[in-house]
Amino acid sequence: MTFRTTFIGLTMAAAIASPALAEYxxxxxxxxxxxxAGGGTDTSARKLAILLEEMLGTSIAxxxxxxxxxSVxxxxxxxAKPDGYSLxxxxxxxxxxxxxxQNVAYSLDSFTPIASTSETAYTLCVKADFPATTGEEFLAELEANPGKYTYGNDGIGGTMQLAAERIFQAxxxxxxxxxxxxxxxxxxxxLGGHVDIYGGSISTVLPYVENGEAKCPLVTSAADVPALPGAAGLESLGLGDKETLLWRAILGPKGLDPEIVTMLADTxxxxxxxxxxxxFLKTKGExxxxxxGDALGERLQSEYDGLAEVSKALGL
Structure with a gap:
């Protein structure tokens, strides 16, 4: 076999090995x-898409x-086809x-993890006259008054409820x-007084913290959050392993070419x-x-398993 024949063979093999990446x-x-349109994930994704269009040299619809x-x-x-043109x-x-x-048609295995983008904690906030200010005082007040306080959340079995209950159960x-x-x-x-405690994203309640109408004694992250300097992170309360975050990511369909995954993740x-x-993220408290890649897949699985335990304990 000549060098030319070998070279041609190797070139063809490389092309066959990754045809999708050649002109992608x-x-x-x-x-x-x-x-x-207009929500936190939408605005974050649209802002990111503008940057990705420039870096990838193509348009994003x-x-x-x-x-x-x-789930819909x-x-x-x-x-979607795993060709890199559906994200x-x-x-x-x-x-x-x-x-x-919910009964859904998909599982974690239905997607290819590419990369997470940003994260933020959820927070639990009360009115300015609530009889507790620090995280420890807040938990002690709730602990001393079982069934007295109500907290709003994002729906039965929503992430905010499960995040709060991980802390409360502990x-x-x-x-x-x-x-x-x-x-x-x-x-x-x-704000209307229909629930005692706000449970939700930081960016939504932040203006009312800044004007003194609300105070947030607790965040659901292990660490403190700069956007809420008065809120305790769970690590300081000995509850660091109960962390639950709101985070965002970009995934592909199952079976997406690994080389495309790597290129997209790096971009x-x-x-x-x-x-x-x-x-931009800073203005949202993120x-x-x-x-x-695989590390994102592991993060998804770990969170899924942790929330499954809480959901089961709540009978959801």
């Missing part, structure tokens, strides 16, 4: 968001498919929480969960760390957090 991307990528806490969009997306921008709840309380706290249709609706009912990491995007 050469057309528009469709980015499915399993929520309506946004497709909003809301409903079912994200996830179920529709799992039918899924989601928050963690449709993958790790919703399947605990401290033997009995608080009454009141489900609403999301953080905005929870906030309205909290997403670069875009997420662009100063303009970091500053921070960049990139976990790629």
């Amino acid at each position: 991307p050469e057309r528009t990528i469709e980015l499915t968001i399993p929520a309506g 946004i497709l909003n498919v809301g409903g079912g806490g994200g 969009g996830a179920s529709q997306f799992m039918q 899924f921008a989601t928050w963690n709840s449709p993958l790790t929480t919703v399947p605990q309380v 401290r033997g706290i009995d608080a009454v969960a009141i489900p609403f249709g999301g953080a905005g609706e929870t906030l309205q009912n909290f 997403i990491e670069k875009a997420v760390n662009e100063p303009s995007y970091v500053e 921070v960049p957090n990139v976990v790629k």
Whole structure:
């Protein structure tokens, strides 16, 4: 066999091994968001898409498919071809929480993890005159008054409820969960006095913390959160292993070419760390957090398993 023959053979083998990556991307990528326009995941994904368009040299079309806490969009997306031209921008709840309380057509194995993008804690907040300010005081007050206090959350079996109950169960706290249709609706009912405690995302309640109408003694992350300097992280309360975060990620359909996954993950990491995007996240009380490929898959599985235990304990 001549050198020329060997070279041609190796070149053909390389082309066969990764045909998808050779000219990728050469057309528009469709980015499915399993929520309506204007929400946290939608605005974050659209901002990121602008940066990705420039870095990838192609256009990105946004497709909003809301409903079912994200399950409608996830179920529709799992039918997409694994060619790199269909991507899924989601928050963690449709993958790790919703399947605990709904019958869904998909599982974690229905997707290819590419990269997470950002994260933030949930928070528990009270009115300014609530008889507790620190995280420890807050938990002690709830512990001393079983069944007295109500907390709004994002729906029966939603991530916020499970996040709160992971903490409450560890401290033997009995608080009454009141489900609403999301953080905005929870906030309205909290401000209106219909629930004692706001449970939801930081960005939604932050303006009312800044004007002194509310205070947030606790966040659901292990560490403190700079956006809420008065809130205790769970590590300081000896509850670091009960951490639950709201985080966002981009996934592909099952069977996506590993080389495309690696290229997209590296590009997403670069875009997420662009100063303009970091500053954008800061306004939402979020921070960049990139976990790629198999490590992201492990994070999804770990969270799913942890929330399954809480869901089972609650009879959900």
